[in-house]
Amino acid sequence: MNETIADEQHARAVDKISADVRSFHNRKVPFRVYHGSTNSTRHANFDRDAIVDVSSLNRVLHVNEETKTVIVEPNVPMDLLVHETKKFGLLPPVVMEFPGITVGGGFVGTAGESSSFKYGFFDRTVNWAEVVLADGEVVKASKAKHQDLFEGLAGSFGTLGVLTLVEIQLISIKSYVELTYYPVTSIEASISKLRQETLKDENDYVDGILFAKTSGAIISGRLTDKCPKLSMIQRFSRAWDPWFYLHAERIASKKASSTEIVPIEDYLFRYDRGAFWTGRYAFKYFWTPFNRITRFLLNYFMHTRVMYHALHASGHTDRYIIQDLALPAANFVEFIRYVDFKFGLYPLWLCPLPPNTRGSMAHPRSLATTAQSKSDQYINVGVWGPYPSSEDGYVAANRDLEAKLSALGGLKWLYARCFYTEDEFWQIYDENRYRALREKYRATSLPTVFDKIRDRPESRNQRFGYGEPGLKGMTKRVLLSTRLMRGFYGIYKAIRGGDYLLAKKKN
Incomplete structure (x- = not known):
């Protein structure tokens, strides 16, 4: 698209957003920002009459080869961003592992990946941001101007204003990633090897998978244009390719390190098929064999965009532990032992x-100023898996997990369901500093971070006909009265497509 036309289209879109925001502000009507999709697992249901729609802000406007930057609207997903920057021989330094995660979600949410040990979270790669404040004013925030707003946007979840444009740093791309898998046989060995690999200057990517207490793999990657021989190339994106975690598990079982060459986009989105390993639970749920043939036949449903659609339609986050947790490396072993004892869930994802x-995680309170808290590396642990129990048992287990994390100086990703009380939440996050920022930038009419992330079981019930009058509501309640039927309903909605977050238009 012609750059001038794209700029004009963007300006018109921002003018419309600004006018809508100003109207809500003048009428003192609360609103939410609607993006059209989500990678959150929290229950969500948007009211069409109380949203500011930014779903059309989905264009890459400019790529500058000299400055190695890209100017991009917030609804651009990772796969499109990589596709466009790749044309210029460039690549975002931090690319989230699911192709549908958006630039805006990565910036105002919390987004890290296997390159984050080197570059930090995704928000650390942003140079400036264009924001529509809650009264309709449009500002550009950076380290040079409105620095407090710019730094406060990370982890703010749209509660300081409406993000409309960002400039992102880029690095030179290469065709492949040379991956080396290092098998480990204990929790202690996994953290030792993980930290060792992050100290190697030649590594561009490092992450790990624990398959059990006594089995795992630490995986490091280096960008390269060299491919010694075609037989070394391994792909993960095609229907007949292996799921990445299964491939890593097979290598780890051999108890010897192994190296292979992976095309860059296959590496970046290696966890898309199967959503790490959570897709395997769908096979068990529907009594379907889990093997190469069934994974091939059901490949369409095993990509994260489809899985998130089905997940929200079915409400199946209600019996799964789906949490990403960051804690100081010094407390890693204790935490993994706790997860093993309490939940017994494997695999676990490890990301340094x-x-x-x-600083990128929703305005937390500062830790005590000890040498350790200032310098210690953090480890992200992904804990994802089924937890069959009563509703009370499920909530209690998640609250226990949250409490253990806090006791060990950790923080959780707030895309997931949160069970804190408001008092508990503000014991972890800096309410005074956060509210002062909202006052300064006139954002008090917007929901707070706690308002955005607090658990809302009523949102799930709305999807299943509770509170919906008439024959249609009764039929939906009957048909979706079992978890199995809700699963089929999620599949139906995913095949049908369309919007899965907006409430139906009011009559």
């Missing part, structure tokens, strides 16, 4: 993060 991790 830099010491400045907390």
Whole structure:
């Protein structure tokens, strides 16, 4: 698209957003920002009459080869961003592992990946941001101007204003990633090897998977244009390719390190098929064999965009532990032992993060100023798996997990369901500093971070006909009265497509 036309289209879109925001502000009507999709697992249901729609802000406007930057609207997903920057021989330094995660979600949410030990979270790669404040004023925030707003946007979840444009740093791309898998046989060995690999200057990517207490793999990657021989190339994106975690598990079982060459986009989105390993639970749920043939036949449903659609339609986050948790490396072993004892869930994802991790995670309170808290590396642990129990048992288990994390100086990703009380939440996050920022930038009419993330079981019930009058509501309640039927309903909605977050138009 012609750059001038794209700029004009963007300006018109921002003018419309600004006018809508100003109207809500003048009428003192609360509103929410609607993006059209989500990678959150919290229950969500938007009211069409109380939203500011930014779903059309989905264009890459400019790529500058000299400055190695890209100017991009917030609804651009990772796969499109990589596709466009790749044309210029460039790549975002932090690319989230699911192709549908958007630039805006990565910036105002919390987004790290296997390159984050080197570059920090995604928000650390942003140079400036264009924001529509809650009264309709449009500002550009950076380290040079409105620095407090710019830094406060990370982890703010749209509660300081409406993000409309960002400039992102880029690095030179290469065709492949040379991956080396290092098998480990204990929790202690996994953290030791993980930290060792992050200290190697030649590594561009580092993450790990624990398959059990006594089995795992630490995986490091280096960008390269060299491919010694075609037989070394391994792909993960095609229907007949292996799921990445299964491939890593097979290598780990051999108890010897192994190296292979992976095309860059296959590496970046290696966890898309199967959503790490959570897709395997769908096979068990529907009594379907889990093997190469069934994974091939059901490949369409195993990509994260489809899985998130089905997940929200079915409400199946209600019996699964789905949490990403960051804690100081010094407390890693204790935490993994706790997860093993309490939940017994494997695999677990391990992703090393830099010491400045907390600043990207929703305005947390500062830790005690000890040498350890200032310099210690953090580790992201992904805990994802079924937890069959009563509703009370499920909530209690998640609250226990949250409490253990806090006791060990950790923080959780707030895309997931949160069970804190408001008092508990503000014991972890800096309410005074956060509210002062909202006052300064006139954002008090917007929901707070706690308002955005607090658990809302009533949103799930709305999807299943509770409170919906008439024959249609009764039919939906009957048909969706079992978890199995809700599963089929999620599949139906995913095949049908369309919007899965907006409430139906009021009559």
